Amino acid sequence: MQLFDIIGPVMVGPSSSHTAGAVKIGYVARKLLGEPVKSAEILLYGSFDATGKGHGTDRALVAGLMGMNPDDARIPDSLKLACDQGIEIKFGSISLKEAHPNSVLLKLEGENRRLEIVGESLGGSIINIASIDGLSANFSGDYPTLIVHNNDQPGHVAEVTSMLSHKSVNIASMQLYREHRGGNAVMVLECDQEIPEQAIQWLKHLEGVEKVTYYSLNKEEKER
Amino acid sequence: MSYKALAEIIGEADKEGKLFWEIILDEDCRESGTSKEESFRKMLYMYTAMKEADSNYDASARSASGMAGGDGKLLEEYRKQKNRLIGNFLTKVMEKAVKMGESNACMKRIVAAPTAGSCGVIPAVLITYEEEKKVSQDKIVEALYVAGGIGEVLAESAAISGAKGGCQAEIGSASAMAAGAIAYLEGGDNETIAHAAALALKNMLGLTCDPVGGLVEVPCIKRNVSGAVNAIISSQMAIAGIRSKIPPDEVIDSMRRIGSLLPECLRETGKEGLAITPTALGKLKFNDL
Numbered sequence: 001m002q003l004f005d006i007i008g009p010v011m012v013g014p015s016s017s018h019t020a021g022a023v024k025i026g027y028v029a030r031k032l033l034g035e036p037v038k039s040a041e042i043l044l045y046g047s048f049d050a051t052g053k054g055h056g057t058d059r060a061l062v063a064g065l066m067g068m069n070p071d072d073a074r075i076p077d078s079l080k081l082a083c084d085q086g087i088e089i090k091f092g093s094i095s096l097k098e099a100h101p102n103s104v105l106l107k108l109e110g111e112n113r114r115l116e117i118v119g120e121s122l123g124g125s126i127i128n129i130a131s132i133d134g135l136s137a138n139f140s141g142d143y144p145t146l147i148v149h150n151n152d153q154p155g156h157v158a159e160v161t162s163m164l165s166h167k168s169v170n171i172a173s174m175q176l177y178r179e180h181r182g183g184n185a186v187m188v189l190e191c192d193q194e195i196p197e198q199a200i201q202w203l204k205h206l207e208g209v210e211k212v213t214y215y216s217l218n219k220e221e222k223e224r
Numbered sequence: 225m226s227y228k229a230l231a232e233i234i235g236e237a238d239k240e241g242k243l244f245w246e247i248i249l250d251e252d253c254r255e256s257g258t259s260k261e262e263s264f265r266k267m268l269y270m271y272t273a274m275k276e277a278d279s280n281y282d283a284s285a286r287s288a289s290g291m292a293g294g295d296g297k298l299l300e301e302y303r304k305q306k307n308r309l310i311g312n313f314l315t316k317v318m319e320k321a322v323k324m325g326e327s328n329a330c331m332k333r334i335v336a337a338p339t340a341g342s343c344g345v346i347p348a349v350l351i352t353y354e355e356e357k358k359v360s361q362d363k364i365v366e367a368l369y370v371a372g373g374i375g376e377v378l379a380e381s382a383a384i385s386g387a388k389g390g391c392q393a394e395i396g397s398a399s400a401m402a403a404g405a406i407a408y409l410e411g412g413d414n415e416t417i418a419h420a421a422a423l424a425l426k427n428m429l430g431l432t433c434d435p436v437g438g439l440v441e442v443p444c445i446k447r448n449v450s451g452a453v454n455a456i457i458s459s460q461m462a463i464a465g466i467r468s469k470i471p472p473d474e475v476i477d478s479m480r481r482i483g484s485l486l487p488e489c490l491r492e493t494g495k496e497g498l499a500i501t502p503t504a505l506g507k508l509k510f511n512d513l
Contacts, residue, residue: 001226001376001379001380002226002252002255002256003248003251003252003255003256003263003369003372003373003376004252004256004266004267004270005379006337006338006372006375006376006379006384007267007270007335007337007338007346007368007371007372007375008270008335008336008337009335009336010269010270010273010333010334010335011333011334011335011336011340012331012332012333012334013327013328013329013330013331013332013333013334013340013343013440014287014328014329014330014331014340014341014439014440014441015340015341015440016336016339016340017387019331019340020336020340047438050438051437051438051439051494053288054287054288054289054437054438054439055439055440056288056331059331071333073332073333075331076331123385123387123388124336124339124384124385125336
């Protein structure tokens with residue numbers, strides 16, 4: 001554990017898992033969507049569902065979806081702020097299979113894009129994005145992360161990794177998942193450096209690549 | 225790599241001829257690739273955020289459950305009374321600990337140290353120390369590195385979350401960290417710092433996490449007071465020359481073992497202890513439980 005995970009973070013209370021972690025899940029989801037959220041269906045599971053209200057988990061998630069960080073003093077007022085901005089928010093409960101006790105399913109819609117993710121708050125404001133659009137993923141939002149949905153066929157991993165090598169981007173962790181042989185597949189790569197925009201655009205045009213999602217640590221929101 | 229034992233930090237300090245806090249500063253620079261100045265600035269920011277949270281206390285704020293808020297004001301008023309049993313320093317520590325815990329419950333901005341639930345302990349003792357003893361802010365920041373180093377060892381070798389180790393891992397850890405920090409500020413050497421932490425942690429061993437409604441309110445807020453006061457008395461014992469008969473790292477390992485033996489119902493699940501008292505269950509109607 002890093003020193004500033006012990007003394008820190010600066011956050012809006014009351015709970016690092018149920019409040020700060022929830023803001024972070026919302027924030028990562030907003031960045032993955034790549035454009036402002038127009039409507040969100042927020043389905044809470046387990047302890048998020050049972051004790052979320054008292055912990056402000058609802059307001060925390062919405063704050064994150066609006067691009068706020070866990071130390072933003074506006075978090076307690078996020079529901080009203082979202083309403084003022086015309087963002088449609090719907091809350092509900094859900095039963096997820098084999099999910100972490102602090103989990104949420106977010107169904108997001110923007111102007112042009114849709115996204116469905118399952119986020120888990122693991123404690124101490126550490127989070128895990130467990131799935132994207134129904135396919136497994138596992139990443140923390142602490143690294144620049146590239147998510148590529150592709151057809152399960154030879155060569156895609158090599159295409160992606162050689163592109164990263166060409167751009168001098170080091171891979172911190174890499175995971176591969178697929179529905180079944182020859183079906184939909186996903187690779188999740190956490191990187192030590194940011195990936196240039198044009199490299200991501202190039203990936204999107206490759207044959208057999210269905211969707212490319214990129215999570216950048218850069219604060220400035222850059223719309224794609 | 226974080227240090228896994230207080231003895232490792234002290235050994236490194238002896239070898240390098242440095243102070244406890246400098247070893248932790250060096251380690252942060254190595255781990256995060258920052259300069260000493262950047263790391264120090266970041267720690268100063270944490271301390272500044274603690275002070276802001278303290279001065280922004282809102283006595284009229286209440287938590288969503290309605291259970292938390294307003295007690296900090298009561299201690300503030302009590303501190304003005306002349307015929308108090310205890311002195312100004314300790315009363316102020318109590319007041320600041322309650323205020324921070326309440327601010328956290330009321331969704332105000334705080335600094336998790338090590339957790340949000342235990343966020344009142346370290347600021348209560350350090351801010352009071354700065355105000356009452358008139359030391360420099362830099363000195364307090366150094367003390368925060370001491371606290372951070374102790375916290376890292378606790379996180380690596382035991383636990384700092386209630387879900388993993390019970391309240392001893394949250395308030396107990398915060399108390400041990402604060403005790404070490406005060407021992408440093410009071411001129412204690414590295415050995416004294418470690419023993420102050422050990423004495424504080426020993427007093428907290430076995431403390432369960434049984435919050436009402438699973439919320440960070442009852443008994444968490446007032447536990448911050450006992451953690452803060454315990455840090456002061458433990459540091460004073462260590463400064464006086466008292467040593468923990470069980471070596472500090474063995475105390476930390478005891479906390480880990482006790483934590484793993486605690487049943488799940490007493491680790492932040494709200495399924496036993498205070499959480500299931502008739503009064504507690506009666507208070508929970510707000511949450512449709």
